[in-house]
Amino acid sequence: MFDVTRYAIAAQSIVDAGRFLYDRGWSPATSSNYSARIDSDHVAITVSGRHKGQLAAGDVMVVDLNGNPVQSNCKSSAETLLHTVLYQVFPDAGAVLHTHSVKATVLSRLIPPGKSLELEGYELQKAFAGVNSHEGRLSIPVFDNTQDIPALAEQTAEWFRAHPEQPGYLIRGHGLYTWGATMADCLRHVEAFEFLFECELETMRVRP
Ligand SMILES: CSCCC(=O)C(=O)COP(=O)(O)O
Numbered sequence: 001m002f003d004v005t006r007y008a009i010a011a012q013s014i015v016d017a018g019r020f021l022y023d024r025g026w027s028p029a030t031s032s033n034y035s036a037r038i039d040s041d042h043v044a045i046t047v048s049g050r051h052k053g054q055l056a057a058g059d060v061m062v063v064d065l066n067g068n069p070v071q072s073n074c075k076s077s078a079e080t081l082l083h084t085v086l087y088q089v090f091p092d093a094g095a096v097l098h099t100h101s102v103k104a105t106v107l108s109r110l111i112p113p114g115k116s117l118e119l120e121g122y123e124l125q126k127a128f129a130g131v132n133s134h135e136g137r138l139s140i141p142v143f144d145n146t147q148d149i150p151a152l153a154e155q156t157a158e159w160f161r162a163h164p165e166q167p168g169y170l171i172r173g174h175g176l177y178t179w180g181a182t183m184a185d186c187l188r189h190v191e192a193f194e195f196l197f198e199c200e201l202e203t204m205r206v207r208p
C-alpha cells in the first residue's frame with residue numbers, strides 16, 4: 001500500500017516534466033518515460049504509449065520495485081524495468097527520466113561499440129549532483145539497443161553498481177536515461193546532458 005498524497009505529488013511532477021521535455025523536443029511522438037519515487041517500495045511511472053506532452057493524472061500509474069502494477073489495470077511503460085533497477089541500485093534516487101532527443105540519438109550512434117562518451121573539461125559538468133569541478137571526467141556508457149528489456153535492465157544495474165558516480169547512460173539509436181534525488185535534480189541533469197551532447201556534436205562537426 002502507498003500513501004495517496006505522496007502518489008499525487010509524484011504524478012504531478014511527472015505530468016509537469018512531460019510538458020517541459022516535450023516542449024523542448026526531447027520526448028517526441030509518444031517516446032520517453034518518466035518515474036518518481038513514492039516510497040521505498042513504490043514508484044509512479046508513465047503508462048505505456050501516452051503522449052508525453054499531454055499527460056494527465058490518468059496517464060501515470062504505480063508499480064513496485066520489481067515493475068509489477070499496483071492497484072492499476074494499465075500497462076506501465078515498456079521500459080519499466082530500466083527505471084525500477086535504478087531505484088534499486090540508487091536508494092536515494094527520487095526520479096528517473098528517459099528522453100529521446102535528436103542529439104542523444106545521433107551522438108549515441110557515433111560512439112564506437114564498446115566505448116563510452118567521455119565528457120571532460122566542461123564547466124557545465126558541475127550541474128550533475130556531486131560534481132564540483134570541470135576537471136573530472138564523466139564516462140557515459142552506451143548500451144546497445146534491444147527489445148529485451150529485462151536483459152538490458154540487468155546489464156545497466158550491473159554497470160551502475162560498479163560505477164555509481166556516473167549520472168546517466170545512453171542506449172544506441174534510442175535515447176538517454178538519467179536520475180536524481182528529486183525531479184528538479186533529474187530535469188537539471190537532462191538539460192545538462194543536452195547541452196553537453198550539443199557541445200560534443202558541434203566539436204565533431206568543426207574538428208572531425
Ligand atoms: C515511440 S518510442 C518507442 C518506445 C520507447 O522507446 C519509449 O520510450 C516509450 O515507451 P513507453 O512504453 O514508455 O511509452
Ligand SMILES: [Zn+2]
Nearest residue numbers: 031032098175
Ligand atoms: Zn525509449
